[in-house]
Amino acid sequence: MKKFAAQSIDFSYSDNPLLTQASLEVAQGDIVGILGPNGSGKTTFFDIVCDLKKAKSGFIKNDFSHFLYLSQIITTPPPLRMRDIFKMVTALSSNEPMTQDKTLKKLSAWSPAIVNRYQDIWNKKSSLCSYGETRWFFTLSLLSISADFVILDEPTAGVDPEFRHYIWQCLQGAAREGTAILVSSHNVDEVINHCDYFYMISQQRFNRFANGSEFMNRYGVKTVDDAFIRAVTEPVFAT
Numbered sequence: 001m002k003k004f005a006a007q008s009i010d011f012s013y014s015d016n017p018l019l020t021q022a023s024l025e026v027a028q029g030d031i032v033g034i035l036g037p038n039g040s041g042k043t044t045f046f047d048i049v050c051d052l053k054k055a056k057s058g059f060i061k062n063d064f065s066h067f068l069y070l071s072q073i074i075t076t077p078p079p080l081r082m083r084d085i086f087k088m089v090t091a092l093s094s095n096e097p098m099t100q101d102k103t104l105k106k107l108s109a110w111s112p113a114i115v116n117r118y119q120d121i122w123n124k125k126s127s128l129c130s131y132g133e134t135r136w137f138f139t140l141s142l143l144s145i146s147a148d149f150v151i152l153d154e155p156t157a158g159v160d161p162e163f164r165h166y167i168w169q170c171l172q173g174a175a176r177e178g179t180a181i182l183v184s185s186h187n188v189d190e191v192i193n194h195c196d197y198f199y200m201i202s203q204q205r206f207n208r209f210a211n212g213s214e215f216m217n218r219y220g221v222k223t224v225d226d227a228f229i230r231a232v233t234e235p236v237f238a239t
Contacts, residue, residue: 001027002063002180003028003061003063004062004064004149005025005026005060005062006023006048006058006060007059008022008023008059011053011055018041018044019204021204021205022041023205026149026182029178029180032180032195033184033191033198034206035186035188035199035231036184036232037186037201037232040232043071043072043153046151046184067148067151068093068145068147068151070139070142070151070155071153072157074131078126081123081124081125082122082123082125082126082137083122085126089142093142095146096146098145103118103144106143106144106173110173111169111173114140114169114170121133121137131158132160135155136155136163140167143170143174143179149181150180154186156185156187156190157185171183183195188224192211192215197210200228202231207231215227
């Protein structure tokens, strides 16, 4: 089985450590979440994976041949329609020609209710799209590409509950077809409810949890939000 693994990653900004001996793994067909507060290192870690930043130490082993990364920041040229942006994105990201029909075929298998909404936005100018619309359009378009490993940095940020539901349906559909998915979020409930397992960034490390009960038990609390807060406020010990 194909696997992505990051082992003992150290990263600092000047003399301020951000990640220390941080390790995680993602297997083929798994949806794996990363939880952490702002500034905890989620985006920095993704940048390290994509060779946009260099770790001080540690190593990454990646068995996957084609991975895609959707960052938090999405900027689109206002005069273009979303169909034109789709063509540019897929031309740069896909190993094979992509069409609307191919994308709709995949989306209809994963989440039939999203198909008409996706078609509606296809001809819309990007300047008239909300941030949430742009976000889910990009997310679903990238998922339709035949990548075996997809990294999504807060894909549901700014997206309303209806389309968060559709996004997770499509993530689960892609995972069933063998795509490995690594996703970050501030929403504790959606990560716990939809991911096969997740990592909480605490003490500059990735701490793995199988489910919400294990997460709450680890910190001796009764809600996952309280567990998140306890994890965030845990002191960092020198190594």
